[in-house]
């Protein structure tokens with residue numbers, strides 16, 4: 001179907017280009033013929049001089065049709081074409097007005113032809129000259145600006161100008177919002193570069209943004225900001241660290257004050273007094289004293305703010321603003337990414353959207369204590385992805401041992417299988433993901449494609465089904481790592497290293513950022529990380545390699561480390577209401593009513609183990625050596641999950657190596673002697 005549509009578009013495009021060029025040649029007189037010449041005369045008579053631009057426009061429509069490709073988000077610019085048509089017809093009427101609304105001139109193919117004359121005649125009936133020509137000029141300007149996107153550009157410039165106005169000129173020292181453009185180093189803000197128009201239009205088959213809630217903003221008022229700024233200066237001066245608050249950035253949860261270190265006078269060796277700049281470390285060292293003076297729960301100091309000559313003191317706002325998904329999806333920063341896997345994470349300390357492209361990260365590690373906002377973050381990532389992708393282009397695999405937050409996505413047509421909550425099944429999911437990755441590599445090799453995009457392009461051309469991207473989300477890594485550390489680590493690391501090109505991406509979260517869960521190997525392969533509030537600076541270093549996450553406020557306050565940016569960026573995460581998520585799920589369910597409930601593709605792998613025989617041998621050896629047999633012993637020593645250990649014990653019982661279960665948590669009786677041969681071998 002997609003192919004047919006593509007062919008249809010291409011053929012129409014070529015025909016229109018041919019028609020446009022032929023018409024142009026007839027009009028200039030480069031070609032003539034018994035059919036073609038009357039056609040040229042007819043055009044001149046009806047359209048006048050406008051027949052030239054109309055011929056060019058016809059060819060341009062053909063070019064646009066050839067270039068349009070909904071799969072690559074490149075769409076046919078219908079609005080612009082209509083605006084250009086409008087411009088041409090307005091021009092025809094205007095030319096007729098200039099020619100004195102003369103039907104003779106129109107018949108002779110001059111001015112705007114008969115149509116232009118008709119339009120001019122009509123308008124002069126209602127509006128006499130010169131008002132009619134003024135209206136036509138204004139209409140022409142409007143069509144021209146719609147066709148070129150000029151009015152949007154002007155709108156953005158005006159908005160940028162309004163935003164750049166100082167909020168309030170405060171008395172000594174002047175305190176104004178610091179440069180917003182630098183708030184998110186990974187998204188350079190280029191002045192005047194218009195965001196491509198195509199990005200503003202959502203594909204019709206995607207959920208409308210109206211399903212999502214809008215943001216209500218509040219925050220600190222200017223008076224309170226000034227009071228805090230004074231308090232910061234006063235406190236620092238009291239500790240012998242003179243500084244000046246030179247600006248602030250107001251975010252949803254915190255306001256960052258820009259503190260410029262001042263000078264202190266010190267006696268030099270020759271007894272003279274010299275001026276010395278205050279060291280940045282002196283300001284950071286006073287974070288607790290500042291927190292006390294400002295009666296703030298926690299306070300983070302960014303020393304210095306990357307790319308600036310000041311230190312950032314982040315003071316919690318007395319009331320927080322909830323960050324919603326919709327405004328971020330509509331923001332230029334998000335649209336500029338132009339990626340199907342673009343994700344909206346939240347807003348930074350100056351309220352700017354924090355967005356990232358999962359395809360480029362290419363995996364994400366999320367950590368934070370319980371209640372810090374991990375599940376909410378995963379839920380917003382899922383919602384953001386399904387707002388921009390149909391199940392045909394994106395499939396989700398969701399593992400949620402906590403069985404609460406993400407379970408509500410069951411029923412979303414993008415899900416492969418269901419939301420998995422049992423450890424044994426999750427391990428099967430990881431095995432399946434590896435198999436899928438390898439299979440995709442083989443497919444790519446067979447069609448000489450470098451990655452998923454190249455493969456899908458070729459597949460579409462050959463009329464084959466394109467492969468969807470797959471995002472695997474794990475809401476608690478600790479459970480998996482505790483049950484089967486080797487297998488989990490091995491699978492995650494292999495996937496993280498190799499899955500990117502195959503369009504498989506991982507998002508894993510944990511509330512235990514200790515080195516036995518987030519091992520060195522896992523960390524090394526997940527360069528993009530989000531840290532929510534953690535208990536200690538040690539935990540913060542495990543996730544981010546730097547301190548800072550221990551000073552976060554919880555409830556969605558995060559530090560986002562984008563490998564492309566280098567330094568962690570503080571942000572308040574997106575929070576979705578239950579109704580928003582329900583509406584999005586319902587939208588997809590209604591759209592895909594004929595979707596059949598499919599069994600999980602990893603179903604066959606659930607009760608299989610990679611090294612089944614090997615494991616039983618190891619278990620026999622262990623029982624023989626230790627003369628003990630319990631599930632916990634097998635779990636610990638063989639680093640496997642409980643269900644697998646229990647199954648091994650049953651198998652040992654069948655083989656006559658251990659006795660039946662004793663109940664009450666007691667070890668089973670061991671029936672083999674330390675020196676006995678393996679009875680399994682005797683049987684042979």
Ligand SMILES: Nc1ncnc2c1ncn2[C@@H]1O[C@H](COP(=O)(O)OP(=O)(O)OP(=O)(O)O)[C@@H](O)[C@H]1O
Pocket residue numbers: 322323368369370371372373374375376377402405511555556557572573574575
């Ligand atoms: N971005 C946010 N904005 C506002 N509040 C938030 C945000 N994220 C989380 N919260 C609040 O924090 C609570 C806990 O969030 P969440 O359930 O995501 O924590 P968690 O880290 O997953 O905890 P656990 O590990 O115990 O599941 C939420 O119920 C919500 O009230």
